[in-house]
Amino acid sequence: MKIGCPKEIKNREYRVGLTPASTLSYVRAGHSVSVEHGAGLQSGFADDEYAAAGAMILGDARSVWKSCDMIVKVKEPLPEEYPLMRESQLLYTYFHFAANRPLTEACLESKAICVAYELVSEPWGLPLLQPMSEVAGRMSVIMGSFYLGKAFGGSGVLPMGVPGVPPAKVFVLGGGVVGTNAAKMAAGLGARVVIADVSHRRLEYLSEIMPANCVPIYSDPHTIAREIGDSDIVVGAVLLPRGAAAPKLITREHLRSMTPGSVFVDVAIDQGGVAETSRPTTHDEPVFVEEGVVHYCVANMPGAYARTSTTALSNATARYGIALADKGALRACQNSAALARGLSVYCGKLTVAAVAEAFDMWSVYADAEAILG
DSSP: OEEEEOOOOSTTOOOOSOOHHHHHHHHHTTOEEEEETTTTGGGTOOHHHHHHTTOEEESSHHHHHHHOSEEEOSSOOOGGGGGGOOTTOEEEEOOOGGGOHHHHHHHHHHTOEEEEGGGOOBTTBOTTTHHHHHHHHHHHHHHHHHHTSGGGTSOOOOTTOBTTBOOOEEEEEOOSHHHHHHHHHHHHHTOEEEEEESOHHHHHHHHHHSOTTEEEEEOOHHHHHHHHHTOSEEEEOOOOGGGOOOOOOBOHHHHHTSOTTOEEEEGGGGGTOSBTTOOOBOSSSOEEEETTEEEEOBTTGGGGGHHHHHHHHHHHHHHHHHHHHHHHHHHHHHHOHHHHHHEEEETTEEOOHHHHHHHTOGGGBOOHHHHHO
16 A cells, blocks of 8 residues: 655644654555655654665655655644545545544535544543643643743742742643643642542552552542632643543633632643633643633644654554554454544445534444454
8 A cells, every 4th residue: 555644734733643664664564655855853853764674755745745655644634635635545644533523524515534532442542542641741831830930921839849938730621632631741840739530440550550649539529619629730631532522511600719810730631621721732832821820721732842753653543553554444453453443434325423423424424343343
């Protein structure tokens, strides 16, 4: 199969879909790989490295999209890329359809085949989402701590405190991979940390692995309202299964109860965000203030640490990508339940029920099992 890797065009998106190492893996599996000129430079990978791995370097994105059967990316196609998608072309990237109706409509209209990283699912978890969740979770506390600085609009509280002055309180909403990494980072800084989740089994696990300055609690509306009020940093880390939009768990009233200059980091913004006030921001303009609270809602957080993020993501995606290239999307999904769960759009049909429900698109919905036979 002809594999293509265009340069990412989202604001300050420095990651790239393939590393030279993963390129070599595709080539050794018998596939040809085309990489757009300069696609890997911001992640630290030169064209010469891709060429040495067996890739063909093409001059522009249009050439990559036009000549390749399978496109490997990091972020969802943007409007400028919609015209480049074509029927039966396999798109392998993050999509987060439930937060983006225009993207969903464009992919359906193109009749492309979309396999979403965030939905590929093994019994033990989400293998293609986990690496970026780990990065974003750790970043959330770094960014939250930075914007607590008075010079950056924050309250001026140092997260770890100093002798004689108490540390900040960090409230993490969601105990999955993002939340766990955020809580570990915050606890490591010396902050007072509370992490909330609805799974008793997960809370038991968190109780076993977290240090004494991190307290796992059960999440419900009353608890959220109580814990947010005296928090200096709040991290939204809730993910619903099967591509559903994030629930709006944080209200304006909650935010009004916080000290002015507190910071809210919404890592769930790719799925619409967990607060009523959330809206996507960019690395160029990462924050805004609502109800006196600094909001950091960058939709491609891991792109800031591109070398680490690209390597971690490509390590995870290559194995599944090679299976798609070896067998084609249909047979690969028939042979792999994990990949079948990632199948989101198939030649004009939407196969994710949560997205069909979010946008009332039942007229174009088809159960993936029916398509896969």
